[in-house]
Amino acid sequence: MASETRLKAGALLSLAGIAVLAFGAGVVHDSPRLAVLCLLATLPLVASLWRCIDRLGALRRPAPPSAPGLPIEQQALLDNALALEARLEHTPVALFRIDGPGGDGQVAPLNGNARKLVAPGRASDPADLYRQLAAQPGERRALIDFETERGTERALLAVSSLTLQGRAQRLAALMPVESELEAEALHAWRQLVHVLTHEIMNSLTPVASLSHTAYGLLGEFRGALPEDVGLDLSTALDAIRRRADSLVDFVASYRSLSNVPPARPERLRLDALFERVAALVGPGWRARGGAVEFSVEPASLELMADPGQLEQALINLLKNAFEATAGNEGKAGHAWVAARLVRGGRLRIEVSDDGPGVPDGLAAHIFTPFFTTKKQGGGIGLAMVRHLVHENGGTVRHARSVGRGARFVLTF
Template sequence: MASERALKIRIAASVAALMALSACVPPAASSPRVLVLCALAAAIPAWTLRRALSRLTLRQSTPLFREVGPVGLLTPLRGGGSPDGAASDPEGTDPQALTPLPAGNAEAALTPDRRALLDAAQSLEARLEHAPIALFSIERLSGPGAVTPVNASARRMLAPGRARDPRQLMDLLAAQPTARRALVSFDTERGPERALASVAALTVEGAGQRLAALMPVESELEAEAMNAWRQLVHVLTHEIMNSLTPVASLSRTARDLLAEVQADLAPDVSGDLGTALDAIARRAASLVEFVASYRSLSTVPQARPERVHLGELFARLSMLMAPQWEVRRGSAEFSVEPASLDVMVDPGQLEQALINLLKNAAEATADLPHPQVRVHARLSRGGRLRIDVADNGPGVPDDMLAHIFTPFFSTKRQGRGIGLAMVRHLAHANGGMVRYAKPVGGGARFVVTF
């Protein structure tokens, strides 16, 4: 009896803890880290509640709930018997009373306490199932262990179209230390993706296990990086232009003044002054042009999406870019699968992003006798549009992969680091993303997904 009372106290404490945590969820909805902590904190009382209910049911020799229907609806059983009605009632209860109640009469058979427990359990189950964080259960407190998805977000993470190698992702989670958050990276159909992982250890009925929470943050990190770079470029270009404008103006004024007094100066002095002022004017004009090219990163107009037929867009790109490759004894191929494929984007911005990728491919294959580039659009697993731009150039060195989309960074001697940064900006502006995928056979492949 005392053990049963302890189980009931444990159930009540778990329900109270879950209610307290649920009250903290709405204010923390805008903070992914707090949501992860709330989910991890809720897991322990949830498992405790589940185990306590199971043990209490066994002690009373009467299952409190049973599953009926395809969605696992929990309904109560009447009387003190077992689910098959074989147990006897010491007071001579009618055996018919030991059969399961129809689902429609479930609520009438529940006491207020059990109804509250049932509501809390179903509410917790629904919240965990639809939590925006992927939750995984890992056997054992440390080391390798079987990893099982707990909710819908976790199952989607392992479904086709997301993680390229689900087993690798599960091994990565099992290798994470407990009680510490870490930024992990795993391969997806769209390229490498970063996620925030956190693992908590718990013991249920003497068995140790871990609960892992995984929240993808690649898009958010890229968006924040893009905003930071855009603001930096805006400030730098503004300040530089403010300084260059009077320099260019003063150099022109000085040349005019020099022309007026040139007759009074020695020829060599006049020539030196003219050369110096001309050099200042040319450098100022060059810097103005240079800064203006970077200003384009911070002044991209807002996307105006419309339905774009990719076959027609690729036909225009082929007429514009293919002749340049043919002159170099190369080839540029464009294909769409299926031919009727279309997408809701800003056509001008998508076209500009692909042109930048094609120019990047042309520069990467400049030294090849027969350069090749292939642009292919198709639907990937998961129903997402995928556009591949692949060339047969040398590819990107591994130590530079993390920087190729960063403004001002370039692997070319005369590069300014604008092209790929602009591609990423245009892709994000239209609800997509761009990744670099290293092909097995060499070359470079950029993947744009929407």
């Protein structure tokens, strides 16, 4: 410190000497203006030299003594607590704290997944979800339903009771399983359809072939049979032949459900996709006096998906809408397809119509293979839609419409 002070004092004396010499030069030449200019010229030199001396002193100054650390035991406890907090934050389930022994209490999220679940874009009514959690007794496992932006979501709930600092609390772990359950159910149906169609086709194909052969042979030998016998045989073989052909076509349509090729996603613009779908389905609607309206917001919206599979899913939904609106009283029928970004950065495509809609009691079964509400339907259309959407990483739900008609929501 003393050496630094002496260094600064010496520098000041040197600079003062330079300033005096500069001023004296102006006086000798009898020029006050020159003296002032010489003094001003020395000022930058003074400032620069002073900064250098100050930095040199800072480098030579000893570093302040570091604060004493925690004892080893306390530091280990702190490290363990921080590690436990990090693991809790990234636990792959949503954890909630429920104050109170049971039946009621305040609910608060404990980790990142819980906060995401009640953030905009997931649970559409977080207060309702909190009420469901608060009503759960301790030591229980159950499946609960709650509404999200993508539709009704099912989740596996496990509740445990504990006491912390003399206060009764419950810890609720919530794991949404709707997508996993749908994927497993779809896989099971595909396997079942594959087995059934394989076995049925193995038995049905020879029946159809033999019925055609027998019907052809009957025409050659009809003259050798009594007229009434030949007529009865012809009628019976013709009925067998027609029904066998119809069943072959029916089973073949279900075989397509289990033989869908894997998706080949690519970046596609939704406005271009909608233009292709409009060109395919629009003429039928206009011929009946109706219309299909397409909208994309924003217009540059893009999606990674298989263009052919997503196009087929939309065509199936619009085909259902076309058939559902055919009986509209005094109306030609309209359908709407809208794509937009919703909360949480998700892409949503809504397909709706102004038909009679889906009865409430049947809404839970409409995606099940073989289930249909039509007199002439095979129950394959919506099952295929769900499979195609799942193949491209999305989900499809039936959503209740504000007015009349059906509304289907595809979320990616």
